[in-house]
Amino acid sequence: MSIDATDRRIIAATQAGLPLVPEPYAALADALGMDEAALCDRLRAMQERGIIRRIALAPNHYALGMVANGMSVWDVDDARIADLGPRIGALDFVSHCYERPRALPEWRYNLFAMIHGASRDEVEHKRARIKAILGDACRADDILYSTRILKKTGLRLRQKEG
Amino acid sequence: MTPDATDRAILNRLQDGFPITPAPFAAVARELGLTEADLIARLERMKSARILTRFGPFLDAEAMGGAFCLCAMAVPEADFETVAAQVNAHPQVAHNYARAHRLNMWFVLATETGDEIAAVAGVIERETGLRVLRFAKLREFFIGFRVAA
Structure with missing residues (x-):
């Protein structure tokens, strides 16, 4: 299983973390020059394929x-x-x-x-x-x-x- | 800062996942009985205080055709900081822990291809002059990484 260039750009843009703003996916979509709905569809698809295990927080133990x-x-x-x-x-x-x-x-x-x-x-x-x-x-x-x-x-x- | 009961509820809730919806903070805030602004402000504070290590998508390198490998080294105490810097300089080193054992440095390589694991381990061996033991996972019995805050 692999990911395409758009998925790769999305992942790269989220690796520092999701922006802490009311509409983080819209902010991310703007930064990537994408439509928010298209971005969310891709995130969901990657989650379904197991490429994204989950979108979550990791605390410092x-x-x-x-x-x-x-x-x-x-x-x-x-x-x-x-x-x-x-x-x-x-x-x-x-x-x-x-x-x-x-x-x-x-x-x-x-x-x-x-x-x-x-x-x-x-x-x-x-x-x-x-x-x-x-x-x-x-x-x-x-x-x-x-x-x-x-x-x-x-x-x-x-x-x-x- | 010390997280209060509300912060802890947030930490517990957000380890389980975050919705992919236009206003996800508002949705989570409602579940927790908070306002969206309070939730975001608390996350900002916890991020600044480094209580929150990461907040975003967690990837499965293997599902992307990549690989993970736990590695260990026995580093002489006098060289420890130097070796830690050499190891950490590699972007493929996802995390690295000092542990109380003869094998005192344990790190995880996360790469986009399986071949890259051996290549990076080899580079680290040449840079440090130390052996890198590799413990690739054979089987995973559970991954429900979650800590009660």
Whole structure:
């Protein structure tokens, strides 16, 4: 699936964020020299195709007091990860959950689950719940706390046509 | 600033999505029992205070034919700031976190084509002299990224 030059221009124009004005799509359409209705149709179409996951706000966890942010990592039996992964992903405190390749010998973990909390105690409590679900399918685990956001911008498109 | 209860309600509501209609702020404000002007003013304040990191379309690079890849590096402490600047200078680096581990720098590459992931990782390895471990996602179990404010 791909996007055409017009979709690309729309995406590029929204990457710094939507304008905080009463009619943001009209403002955006003006800036792009487009009709507002046509712009909105394209945004909806891109959302339906899954190119735009959603139009939404991303808060800064730290500013909200979610100061503990742990990337929990698990070495899960390959034969059981397909069954167990969705159970971890369904937990309401897990924001992202992925199976990723190991990088042996340096990195043995194949399941990554991001846990956020107001304190490390809270995160550790949530981590224990994951551990209980994985049971003996988990051979080792660790958690990597973030200490600083070094960059956060989202996907940027190159300024090219087509 | 510290977000108050109304700000928190706004943050929660807007993580779920924003309508594509001519006056979307007015529609959301009505749901929250606010005026359009108050909602916009509060968003401006939260943006200035960096409580709001982004507000706009969130893209799926894969649906566009592109790719995401989580990468990790073990950076010597003395070189950390220099390496962070080298890594962050690449527009394909969507976010980058310092983490307490031997692998202490974790960043996500978001590119328009799958081939570009390996290319950018290779450039970062040459620029920094450090290995870039790549952890491409094999399977996604959930993505409902949302934090209760």
